[in-house]
Amino acid sequence: MPTANVFIAPHRDAPLHPAPAGPPAAAVADTRGDEVLVAAALADRTAFAPLYLRHVDAVYRYCRGQLRDPDAAAEATANTFADALVALPRFRGDGPFGAWLIGIARRKVADHWRHHRRLIPLAARPDAEQATDRMAGDPGAGRDAVEAGRLAAALAALAPRDRDLVSMRFGAGLSFAEIGTLTGRSEAATKMALRRVLDRLAAALDLQETSR
């Protein structure tokens, strides 16, 4: 049975994500650096598979954090990798490949909002509800579910640019310098901006400073 994934086809025996979180096994197994994998993918597009498996989690988490809808996040992630595959010859290697991908993903997220700017996503379920659902089967997770819901609500209330910073840092795992490159900030300014966002979230979550 052939797979629909064109560049993963030769690797179709590799396991997919067994769980919602955690890096794919194929990404863990392939220890070659991104530069090597990019060079290989330039020579043979089917060799893009390890790069995809290595970075799909980060890209998806970023998109999910920004779009707060699994369908939209999946679509943006697919668009990101499709564009990346086409644009791969233009990857200059002057920064990490993962950050380059997130740069594309940011445009895809922007595209999504541009296309949907006048459409209210009535059918979309907020992440807060979904977080609650995920923990519904765990009797001990009631408080965690409430906390997760509060955090999701606080994130949803952030300005888009602030949420962008948070998603790049905590969703995609980018460094301050990488975020700064993508947003046109200095590293120090990126840290400062993120501190402010965390302060706002802490206030929204009513987290108090206690004595150390």
Next chain:
Amino acid sequence: MNEFDDPLADTQPRAGVARRLEAHYAALGPTADEVARIQAQIAQRLDAGAGDARSLPRLAPRTRGTHTRALGLAWAAAVTATLGVGLAVAALGGLSGASWFGKVRAMLPWQPVPVRAAFVPFVGFRDLSHPERFGVLDQPVTLAMTDGKRASVVQAWHEADRLIVAVALEGADGQPFDVAELLSGYEMVLRWTNRDGKSEERRGGLDGYQGGDPPIRQGEAGSVPPDNLIHFAFDDMPRRITEATLNIDLSTQRNGVLRLRRPDGRIRYTPGTEVTFTLKLARLDAERAQRDFHSPRPLPALRDTHQGITVQLLDVTDGPIRTVVRVLVTYDPDNVARGEQPAGEVSNGYSISSDGVSRSHAIGPLLDRVIGSSPWGPAEPELGMYWAPAAWLMDVDRGRRLAAHEEPPCWEPAQTVWMRAAKFTATDGLRVPFQDWEERSFGDDHLWSFGRHDGIYPLIDGTIINYCFDPIVGSGTRVLRIPELRSHGRGFRNDWSLRWTDQRVP
């Protein structure tokens, strides 16, 4: 590592938030089902785009409904089956990856549609992140195609390293443009000569639309509303194009899926010739931009009063990248009930229209700034022209004005334009509820969000609001509509229409 070594966890609240965020995002990872769906979508995109993912018709239905999903799954299954045959061919023939794809594509159930090229002139850059190189947006240029259709380039601007060209399309004989035809895959080719004299080329695919009313909806059949601008995006554009020659042709691109769906089965386009035009990009400096922004055009006094709130049109300032309309909001104390704060809010909902002026003006108006009393002194309207080039803002505002504030917001040249609602103090001594600094970016992807989610700004007596529009060209009667100006705590809405006739020579 001590948690306080982390720059984001140098306080306990921040550390707590950071831990929660890490757990939150870790839980957002894709499930196996989602990964499989993403893979299918990538395959679909690559094949539907005939090797160029950007050429995909992104305006295609994206509805999450059952029917669309079923169609998508059916399509993915068809691609899968086709690729499966391709894999078999590859396995049997020992083909390389590239030739494998070539073979597979040759087996896909469509063939190129012959193309008749039309062209659309390009009118200039609006590169806000490189203020020294933004170009003048001239009047929209409309070109009639030989089959009666018309295409107009209305706007063009840079978003990061992308060039976006917004085009208005009309069908033959003034009829609305057919959605199915649009989705059949238009592609714009942009060519220019670089500094070395070499020719370069980028292909831009459909990138979305700039909604009118109604917008192009997901899965919608019918026609493209005339006030929808279709965006074409060119990725990875060099920023240093000046004095360049640009050639653009707008041509249909093959896409067999929709062609097969056409009821008449006819091929609508025949090969044609590409028409070339040349435009020298204007180079504007910050001085000119500043001068333009500081030359307001006085208008006859216009005012309208509803329920104690008066809206008065002050003047119009024409800039190279924005036209700013200033509106003064005042309150009549007699109409403010005792105990209520004489404050209001302005939120989403504003438009400008005029006779014979580009339809883009009805699409992209933005509330630019609310100016009122501030902690450092009286209102300074002359500093409110926030659509000036970023570098100018940096030099003027950061050096002088923002330094006066205890915690100046981060200014970033890449973001170009900011919106701030400052702390306001009511003139009669009442304190308006404290409003912290708010930072709004109008650049890039944040433009969409303004107003819909967080566009509530405090107003006090004497507040001046700047409304920004794309440059207004020509003359005519204009109507500024402010449908949602509300008094604080009263919950009513007013709908102002300030109408004036512009006497400029077009």
